[in-house]
Amino acid sequence: MKQGSVKERVCRNCKRIVSGDACDLCGSTNLAPTYQGLLIVLKPELSEIAALLNIKKEGYYAVKVK
Ligand SMILES: [Zn+2]
Numbered sequence: 001m002k003q004g005s006v007k008e009r010v011c012r013n014c015k016r017i018v019s020g021d022a023c024d025l026c027g028s029t030n031l032a033p034t035y036q037g038l039l040i041v042l043k044p045e046l047s048e049i050a051a052l053l054n055i056k057k058e059g060y061y062a063v064k065v066k
Contacts, residue, residue: 007019007020009031009032009033010031010032010034010035010061010062010065011023011025011026011028011030011031011032012028012030012031012032012065013026013028013030014026014028014054014055014061015035015053015055015061015062015063015065016055016057016059016060016061017035017038017059017060017061017062018031025057025059032065032066034066035062035063035064035065035066036062036063036064036065036066037062037063037064038060038061038062038063039053039060039061039062039063040059040060040061041055041057041058041059041060041061042058043058044056044057044058
């Protein structure tokens with residue numbers, strides 16, 4: 001996991017890692033500063049984990065949000 005990077009937070013709604021003030025996927029501003037585990041989804045349509053977590057867009061996701 002990267003340490004000390006620019007404002008990296010995780011959306012509590014869809015668990016997407018975002019760098020801005022709002023989630024670029026669901027638009028939520030309910031962001032958590034800490035998370036555990038990093039899940040990289042490249043092809044959500046082919047990923048069982050993505051289906052399990054209801055991820056439909058490629059990108060970086062947290063496994064667990066604190
Ligand atoms: Zn979101």
